[in-house]
Amino acid sequence: MTIPQVLLGDSPAMELVRLDIESAARTSAKVLITGETGVGKEVVARLIHEQGVRSRQNFVAVNCSGVPETLLASELFGHARGSFTGAFRDKMGLVRQADRGTLFLDELGEMSLTMQAVLLRFTETGEIQPVGVDAPAGRTDVRLITATNRDLRAQIAAGAFREDLYYRLNVIEIRVPPLRERGRDVLLLFRHYLRHACELHRLGPQELTPGAEQQLLAYTWPGNVRELRNMTERLALRESNTPITEAELAPELGSARSGRTAVAVSRPDAESVMVQELWDALIAGGDFWSLVYRRFRAHEITRAELLALVDRGLQETRGSYRALVKLFNMPPADYKRFHAFLYQQSCNLPVTPYREGTVRSPGESSPATEVSRSG
Ligand SMILES: Nc1ncnc2c1ncn2[C@@H]1O[C@H](COP(=O)(O)OP(=O)(O)OP(=O)(O)O)[C@@H](O)[C@H]1O
Ligand SMILES: [Mg+2]
Structure with missing residues (x-):
């Protein structure tokens, strides 16, 4: 799945994000991107890189929650041969691969306190210290962009996130709004991804009834653009060339799955x-x-x-x-x-x-x- 280098949507909320991206791209300052799951934080990070002076260098994305805690330091900073079981040869870390480019750390809020301390030291000194090596092994020049869907302030209050690291990473903060705050962008994105899915499966174009449109606009989209995208892929495959109706959308917008009705349990x-x-x-x-x-x-x-x-x-x-x-x-x-x-x-x-x-x-x-x- 390729991530588009354009940010779809012309709601005022998205115009603000676009301005934020432009001004962030003019500097190499650290950026913290916040927003719910699936809102497009990675798209924003890539655009900042693309629009800046580092665009010809690497953009390296690391998902901090996908990598087991014990491996994260070695993924980022590399390791020396024999420094732990399975380390058969020296390994260059991802930070070095991002040298002169951009390092994007996604799901920052999932990082353990130990790893946060390592990251803090790196942001202070710029020095790389591979796992199993006593002295720093040189410096790098990376632009750091981080993202999280958690409330880091609440995590700081709960003792799960370091305040000093938070201030270091949060030089520029970009908040990507949830889909439900983007008005008619919902329909624009829905049509875009529906057309995309139909083309992918070599199916004819599909339409929406006015009632279905209203339903999409009223929905809360807890999984945001990712949820919308997945939904269009399923709908594209329905065996019909009549417009998509409210009745067909209903199971997709299942009440138990919407953020709003999760509170009033209906099943x-x-x-x-x-x-x-x-x-x-x-x-x-x-x-x-x-x-x-x-x-x-x-x-x-x-x-x-x-x-x-x-x-x-x-x-x-x-x-x-x-x-x-x-x-x-x-x-x-x-x-x-x-x-x-x-x-x-x-x-x-x-x-x-x-x-x-x-x-x-x-x-x-x-x-x-x-x-x-x-x-
Ligand atoms: N404005 C947009 N225009 C087009 N596609 C978008 C837009 N925003 C998000 N997407 C698409 O939605 C999906 C989710 O986006 P992305 O991975 O950037 O979200 P995220 O905020 O990083 O999610 P997570 O919190 O789960 O990491 C991707 O397929 C992306 O291409
Ligand atoms: Mg992401």
Whole structure:
């Protein structure tokens, strides 16, 4: 999937982003791009690089959440042969590959505190220190662009993100607005990607009924442009050449998946099945980050379901979040990160009722009521 070098949309919100990109491209100052998942943060980062004086050099993108924590330092800064099991030869890090160009660190908020310290030192000195090497191995000249969909200030408050690093990286901040703040850009993007998908599958062009248009405009788009894009790919393949109707869109804009109605749970049965399955998998030894967190971020799990799991876990641990970290198969060091995540999602349930035993029995407690309690 190639990322377009143009930013579609002519809403005032996107015009502002375009101005931000232009002014960022005139300097080599560090940029922090914020915005919900799927809004186009990487597109913005690439455009800053393309429009600046470094455009002929490399743009190197690293997803900090995709790389296991232990490997991230070596991915970025390289390593010496034999510095850890599997390091068969010296390896040049990605930072060096980005020399004179741009290094884009995506999902910055996922970075561990250890790695944040390493990154901070790098931003202060510009020196590269490969893993397993005692002295710095030279300097580089990289433009650093970072992105996150988390509220870093909340993470700082929760002790999960370093404040000094935040100020260092946040020289220019660009906020990419969610799709629901872009007005009719929704239809423009929808038509663009629908046409794209139809061409890809060698299908005829497809239209939307006015009712369907209204429905798209009213939807909250929790997964933003990525969600829209995936939706058009599925719709392109429907076996019909009549315009897409509201009825055809309805299952795509499923109420349980929309951010708005995740609060008012409308399918308790389906949800409790999902919660039960997740719970069983966790108890069987699955870890929270891959089982729950990733799927939550992919909008496969609602906030109500997440809350139901936390509720059930706290009943089990009698209100201890530390014990919950263990129960959900995370190392103790993940406590702050786990807590920051729950805090960000307003799923950090107060512990007193669990400690006092005043919480209702599992049968009585429903995700819907838990959500309204904290949301
Ligand atoms: N304004 C836009 N015009 C055209 N395509 C866009 C636009 N914004 C986003 N996209 C497309 O939407 C998808 C998601 O964009 P991108 O990967 O940049 O989002 P992101 O904010 O980095 O997401 P995440 O938080 O998950 O990393 C990509 O396929 C991208 O090409
Ligand atoms: Mg991204």
